[in-house]
Amino acid sequence: MMKETDQIQIHNHKERKMFIGVVWNCAAELKLLLSALLFLCSLITLFQFFPSSVRDLRGCASFPPPSSAVQFLTTTIIPPPPIEPRQIKKLDDVVLEGGLIKRNFNGYGAAAYNFILMSAYRGGVDTFAVIGLSSKPLHLFSKPTYLCQWVPHNVTENQQNITTPGYKILPDWGYGRVYTVVVVNCTFPFPVGHDGAGGQLLVHASTSGGGDSNFDLTDTIEALTESPGSLNTLQFTATPKYDYLYCGSPLYGNLSPQRVREWMAYHVKFFGEKSHFVIHDAGGVHPEVMDVLKPWIEKGYVTLQDIKEEERFDGYYHNQFLIVNDCLHRYRFMTKWMFFFDVDEFLFVPKKGTIKTVTDSMSQFTQFTIEQRTMSNKLCYLDDTAGKIYRKWGMEKLVYRDIKRGIRRDRKYVIQPRNVFATGVHMSQNIMGKSTHKTEGKIMYYHYHGTISERREPCRQLVNTTNLNVEGTPYVVDTTMREAAGNVKRFELRMIGPVLQRTRQ
Known part of the structure; x- marks a missing residue:
């Protein structure tokens, strides 16, 4: 017969085996529990070193506790209270005396904002x-x-x-x-x-x-x-800060940084030190275009405005008329002359003249317009090796001018803003004073339509003749802008250094 002490030892041995078995089978759970306890203790130790604003969790007490652990894990945002629908009394049809049926109409909502x-x-x-x-x-x-x-x-x-x-x-x-x-x-x-x-x-x-x-x-x-x-009432009579101010239409799309680079360098040189450019971003100033504008912003020549919010409202061409009218009234006392044209258009004054001589001769007019010279946006003059042509600026290689007669070409315009009540895209009809269109030979603009909106090499066809006809449109070589390119490149290098030398299409 087994002694009582032996039974107790066997019983204790069995309990130890059972305990070890349980521990062995639950090792993963124990490790997870111990890790959680260790993390909690560490967090409590570090918590005392947090700033008082972080340690004060009384604000959390204002939120009601979740009803269950599942709700706590799955619900991260408290839904807003339901919007009460607008109560509109519905008008029913009414039967009048004599059997006449009066029909009623019920309107809901609004088609567009009043203002x-x-x-x-x-x-x-x-x-x-x-x-x-x-x-x-x-x-x-x-x-x-x-x-x-x-x-x-x-x-x-x-x-x-x-x-x-x-x-x-x-x-x-x-x-x-x-x-x-x-x-x-x-x-x-x-x-x-x-x-x-x-x-x-x-x-x-x-x-x-x-x-x-x-x-x-x-x-x-x-x-x-x-x-x-x-x-400050003196602003209405003080001498303007700038001689020339450019009001740009909304920039939109995947614009070419290189074309914007050429346009900026050319026109800062064209207008001179007392000029300023207001650029409106409706989605077109992507990072590469911003890299081009940034040096000129830092030099004080450019103000960039983010107007992408206007895209909510469906108006003509990204609400172009709205933007230019805001620019007119925002800057009307800051400049003598205000220019309205696009970033695929280059102003030009013939030799022996300057923009100052032109505006001085127009001082008796509130507004004058600028004639257009339309350039091909795909024909390039092959007077050099193809490799060298592709490395040139767009204004150097796009030299074929459209000379088709009998068609209307849009003009752009310049105003003395203090005498203008509202403005447009191609001219203003709301002015005080006189307008003139007789500017032929004094000032013009070269229009490279569409070249700004595509990030690709503009040369689609290389031509080695000075006269040609493409799809019924006659072209001749006009190297006016090409001849100006060298001075513009040197001006850019002198003004902002080589920071834009690696700009791509």
């Missing part, structure tokens, strides 16, 4: 310009009105709220799409806010029915706010 404000600027002590977009059908088929109101910060007997009708200008000549451009001129009968007390310009935009005679909705727009002491 989309981009900017507002002072034009003097008593006048303002408000620039924005508005529904094109609203202006085509209705008569929306604008009422301007000046509200001083401190209302006194001498400075009270004053209203005046706003005069609307539609400068895009019907080119708009869903939206059209509207410039509202607010001119009060006497100066407002000129005492430096500050105030606010409100514009009350009324739809005047907007096609629905039962409604005349009015939206109040906070167009401009002036803080006390912020108005």
Whole structure:
């Protein structure tokens, strides 16, 4: 018979074997548990060294605890409260006396905004310009009105709220799409806010029915706010900072950095030291184009504006008319002359003349236009080895000019901005003063249509004759821009160094 002590030893041995077996079978789980405990202890040790702002977790207590561990692991964002639908009383059909059935119509939502404000600027002590977009059908088929109101910060007997009708200008000549451009001129009968007390310009935009005679909705727009002491009335009469300012249309697409490089270097040299370029990025200033603009931005010649937000609103060519009108009123007191043309167009003044001699001779005009010389965007003159041609700038190798007669060629224009109320793309019809188109032989621009929008070698066809006809269009060799290229390259090197030497198409 087994002794009692032997039974106890056997029993203890069995328990130890069982314990070891359990530990062995659960080794992975134990390692995970020990690792978690070690990490937790380490975190607690380090926590005391964190800044007080991090250690204060009381803000977390404001969130209700999740209902379950699964919810905690899967739910990371608290959904917003449901939007209450707009309650509109539905009008049912009604049977009138005599059996006549009166049908009713129920409208929901809106087709387009009444007004989309981009900017507002002072034009003097008593006048303002408000620039924005508005529904094109609203202006085509209705008569929306604008009422301007000046509200001083401190209302006194001498400075009270004053209203005046706003005069609307539609400068895009019907080119708009869903939206059209509207410039509202607010001119009060006497100066407002000129005492430096500050105030606010409100514009009350009324739809005047907007096609629905039962409604005349009015939206109040906070167009401009002036803080006390912020108005400097000397800006309206002071000598402008620049002689020439370029207002660029929206840049969009996969633009060629090399073409932008050529355009910038050429025109900084063309306009001189007292010039400035306002570039508007609607999606075209990708990193390689930014590399080209950056040296000129650092030199103070370029201001770059990100206007990609305007892409939300469907207007003509990335709301081109909106952008140039904003540029006009934003910079109207900063420059003597303002130029409107594109980055595939190069201005040129014949020998013995300069841009200064041209503008001085046009000083009696508020606006003058510039004639176009259309260049082929694919024909290149093979007067050298092909390898050397491909290494040249576009303005050196695209030398075939279209001389077809009897066709209308678009002009670009220049204005003295202080006398302009609203502007366009090819000219302005809202000016005070005279315009002239008689500039032939004085100034022109070479147009390389489409070359800026493609990142590829522009030479598609090499030609070794000075006269040719392609698909019914006659061309002749015009080396005017080629002859200017050498001086432009040396100017770029002197101004910004070799930083752009490796720029690609």
